Amino acid sequence: MQTAVERAFQLIVTGNAELVNILLVTARMSLCSSVIALIIGVPLGLLLGSARFKGRGVLLVINRTLMGMPPVVCGLLFYMLFSGVGPFGRFKLLFTVQLMVLAQVVLITPLVIGNMETYVSDISQTVRENARGLGLGRFKRFLLLANESVYQIFSAYLLAFARAIAEVGAVSMVGGAIAWKTNVMTTAIMQYTNRGDFSLGIALGIILLSVSLIVNVVISLLQRRLSR
Amino acid sequence: MKISAFKKSYEGKWVLDFPGFELKDGNICAVIGSNGSGKSTIAKVLAGIVKADNRRLPVPNDISVGYMPQKSFAFRLSTISNIRLSGGSEEEALVLMKRLQIDHLARKRAKKMSGGETARMALARLLIRPYDLLILDEPTASMDIESTALTEEVVSEYCRNTGCTVLWVTHSLQQARRVAQQAIFMRNGCLCEAGEAEKLLFNPDKTETREFLEFYGI
Numbered sequence: 001m002q003t004a005v006e007r008a009f010q011l012i013v014t015g016n017a018e019l020v021n022i023l024l025v026t027a028r029m030s031l032c033s034s035v036i037a038l039i040i041g042v043p044l045g046l047l048l049g050s051a052r053f054k055g056r057g058v059l060l061v062i063n064r065t066l067m068g069m070p071p072v073v074c075g076l077l078f079y080m081l082f083s084g085v086g087p088f089g090r091f092k093l094l095f096t097v098q099l100m101v102l103a104q105v106v107l108i109t110p111l112v113i114g115n116m117e118t119y120v121s122d123i124s125q126t127v128r129e130n131a132r133g134l135g136l137g138r139f140k141r142f143l144l145l146a147n148e149s150v151y152q153i154f155s156a157y158l159l160a161f162a163r164a165i166a167e168v169g170a171v172s173m174v175g176g177a178i179a180w181k182t183n184v185m186t187t188a189i190m191q192y193t194n195r196g197d198f199s200l201g202i203a204l205g206i207i208l209l210s211v212s213l214i215v216n217v218v219i220s221l222l223q224r225r226l227s228r
Numbered sequence: 229m230k231i232s233a234f235k236k237s238y239e240g241k242w243v244l245d246f247p248g249f250e251l252k253d254g255n256i257c258a259v260i261g262s263n264g265s266g267k268s269t270i271a272k273v274l275a276g277i278v279k280a281d282n283r284r285l286p287v288p289n290d291i292s293v294g295y296m297p298q299k300s301f302a303f304r305l306s307t308i309s310n311i312r313l314s315g316g317s318e319e320e321a322l323v324l325m326k327r328l329q330i331d332h333l334a335r336k337r338a339k340k341m342s343g344g345e346t347a348r349m350a351l352a353r354l355l356i357r358p359y360d361l362l363i364l365d366e367p368t369a370s371m372d373i374e375s376t377a378l379t380e381e382v383v384s385e386y387c388r389n390t391g392c393t394v395l396w397v398t399h400s401l402q403q404a405r406r407v408a409q410q411a412i413f414m415r416n417g418c419l420c421e422a423g424e425a426e427k428l429l430f431n432p433d434k435t436e437t438r439e440f441l442e443f444y445g446i
Contacts, residue, residue, distance in 0.1 A: 126297070126301045129272075130303075130350070132277055133275060133294060133295030134294065134313055134314040135293070135314055136313065
């Protein structure tokens with residue numbers, strides 16, 4: 001076991017080509033999916049948190065259900081839609097990073113929406129009353145609300161990124177964990193462990209934990225800033 | 229300025245029945261009454277924050293209305309940027325801040341201010357431009373005696389200089405006596421008595437108003 005750990009550190013330090021490729025694919029997928037989820041989720045979260053309209057309650061329930069969607073179910077859904085016999089099979093996206101990104105967007109956008117909605121619900125009435133009292137228009141009120149939520153937006157992004165980078169169920173189903181192509185950190189850990197090759201798995205595990213640690217430290221700092 | 233009659237209910241539960249009232253231009257009208265009597269609801273409906281049951285604004289459509297909510301809020305900007313949100317030059321903002329004794333906080337983050345300072349900043353944010361009707365919902369609730377006196381002075385001055393009519397919701401009968409020329413007494417969601425402040429606050433017609441004044445030691 002000690003040898004495997006030593007080898008893992010050696011792989012990290014020497015910059016093993018396969019390890020670097022896995023990291024690059026993971027970074028590409030996680031960054032793309034979390035940024036897209038942020039672009040879609042933040043305005044929707046702001047809207048759901050601040051506006052009161054018919055059907056809002058239904059949308060909130062749908063979003064909360066999607067927040068708890070099991071990744072394998074999401075993976076299965078995309079697999080069926082994009083497999084050769086599926087309705088979108090002609091796009092030939094199965095086992096590509098693009099489809100992994102798409103599946104992750106569906107998984108993590110509800111988290112961003114839910115995160116923003118909870119925060120904005122708390123402050124929106126006060127912001128609205130104060131801004132309307134000044135005679136400010138709808139657009140300016142929306143900008144002020146977004147400005148009030150800026151740390152929360154960062155926090156929601158980091159949560160989305162952390163979920164994306166650690167997700168395994170959906171990406172393994174739609175990506176297929178193809179070496180040098182769609183293999184990401186989580187799928188590679190599973191693959192190498194199944195093969196009995198622990199060192200690369202441990203190396204990836206160390207990196208994944210370090211990323212998670214960094215993300216959580218930044219989130220705590222942001223939350224401290226928010227509570228001040 | 230005529231305020232039309234309106235009613236307000238929340239989720240089918242009736243909370244306010246306002247029969248209408250004529251505000252004299254350039255006057256301050258104090259709205260007094262116990263907790264839950266409907267004072268803040270009047271302010272919110274007139275400011276357009278909540279809609280009356282008939283969905284109509286009870287004040288004329290062509291007038292400008294400024295509103296300071298009970299809970300003053302500092303936006304995540306500098307104090308001076310907060311004050312200039314609805315217009316006004318930097319010089320005008322600084323003059324107003326100096327008058328309200330918060331000029332030393334101009335470049336500071338507004339979120340860092342105390343409750344009383346935030347309330348003065350929120351007031352400055354409104355007074356930087358002229359309004360036809362200004363609605364203040366307990367603007368001095370978080371202020372000390374000194375800031376309260378200053379606020380009363382500044383608002384009265386603003387009224388005289390701009391001809392703005394002010395609706396001032398307050399819990400303090402002494403404050404109502406100091407600032408108002410007109411007064412409205414609200415009780416259990418209904419207008420109990422309204423008229424000249426001098427009369428209503430010193431020698432009211434209605435027994436309920438008299439009892440309320442006596443209860444508060446006046």
